[in-house]
Amino acid sequence: MDAISARKLIIAIDGPAGAGKSTIASRLARKLGYTNLESGAMYRALALKAIEWDVSFDDEKPLRKLAEQVRIGLEPTIGGNRVMLDGKDVSTRIRDRDVTEAASRVSVHPAVREWMVARQQDMGKDGGVVMEGRDIGTRVFPDADLKIFLDADPVVREQRRMAQQKIQGEVAASVAAELRERDRRDRTRAASPLVAAGDAVIINSTSLSEDEVLARAEQLLSRVARSRLPFWRSPATPLRILGEFKGSQAREVNCATLEELEKRRAESRAARGAAPAAAAEAARTDDPGPEAKLDAEREAEA
Numbered sequence: 410m411d412a413i414s415a416r417k418l419i420i421a422i423d424g425p426a427g428a429g430k431s432t433i434a435s436r437l438a439r440k441l442g443y444t445n446l447e448s449g450a451m452y453r454a455l456a457l458k459a460i461e462w463d464v465s466f467d468d469e470k471p472l473r474k475l476a477e478q479v480r481i482g483l484e485p486t487i488g489g490n491r492v493m494l495d496g497k498d499v500s501t502r503i504r505d506r507d508v509t510e511a512a513s514r515v516s517v518h519p520a521v522r523e524w525m526v527a528r529q530q531d532m533g534k535d536g537g538v539v540m541e542g543r544d545i546g547t548r549v550f551p552d553a554d555l556k557i558f559l560d561a562d563p564v565v566r567e568q569r570r571m572a573q574q575k576i577q578g579e580v581a582a583s584v585a586a587e588l589r590e591r592d593r594r595d596r597t598r599a600a601s602p603l604v605a606a607g608d609a610v611i612i613n614s615t616s617l618s619e620d621e622v623l624a625r626a627e628q629l630l631s632r633v634a635r636s637r638l639p640f641w642r643s644p645a646t647p648l649r650i651l652g653e654f655k656g657s658q659a660r661e662v663n664c665a666t667l668e669e670l671e672k673r674r675a676e677s678r679a680a681r682g683a684a685p686a687a688a689a690e691a692a693r694t695d696d697p698g699p700e701a702k703l704d705a706e707r708e709a710e711a
């Protein structure tokens with residue numbers, strides 16, 4: 410991991426609730442000495458303010474105004490992000506059921522998302538971050554060095570959530586139904602729906618332990634370190650995609666060729682009309698750029 414620490418990367422971890430994003434993001438960040446930023450906590454903090462100020466979750470304009478007025482701070486700690494709202498620690502309160510439901514509703518509005526995305530881009534622009542959420546690889550950092558989409562079977566995700574929150578009995582059924590509804594809302598909203606970026610590596614954690622997921626994430630990271638190029642440009646062994654999304658269904662596909670992955674990356678860039686990633690990369694890191702580095706590496710090997 411030494412080479413990784415020499416260059417400050419942006420790592421995007423997206424996926425639905427209960428897939429294990431927070432745990433992996435915080436463990437990965439701790440290992441790398443990076444900052445773990447939990448973007449969902451920002452939507453939760455805004456939702457809490459909307460509850461306190463009695464602003465309707467369906468009214469986009471007042472919610473955007475509220476977002477502009479409040480001060481939301483994420484302070485990474487060993488046990489996760491401390492979330493500050495107008496100077497008050499709301500880390501525990503924002504996990505409550507009413508705020509969870511409200512966050513899902515306020516996050517559908519494009520004007521709210523636009524504000525959040527700008528703040529998140531600003532927070533991560535210098536690299537050295539593991540940012541988790543729903544749209545980090547697709548919208549917040551489309552040129553992230555590594556994008557992981559962490560998914561799991563819905564039933565397993567529900568069970569994990571229940572265990573995490575120690576929920577049992579009758580309440581469990583309604584909490585599970587709420588989670589399914591939030592999932593549906595996240596995946597079907599018009600603005601930045603929850604979807605894996607075309608160039609994300611999908612890890613399905615249904616039958617994997619936390620340690621196994623972390624090991625896979627580290628494996629991907631060491632490719633970045635080896636090449637010191639964005640993961641997708643690695644001249645090393647052909648890349649292996651662990652899964653691919655079709656609609657909302659994850660399916661496993663293995664051993665995409667480097668060319669295939671590059672093609673997908675180019676399509677994903679063209680679809681969002683972005684500047685070529687290589688140029689963006691060179692600008693961000695003062696790096697001569699992947700092409701030049703590849704050439705230099707080939708020359709050195711010759």
Ligand code: DC
Binds near residue numbers: 513516541542591595
């Ligand atoms: O990850 P979380 O459960 O704390 O997120 C709370 C809500 O915020 C969730 O309903 C989806 C939304 N969210 C989002 O729309 N985009 C993000 N990048 C992060 C969270």
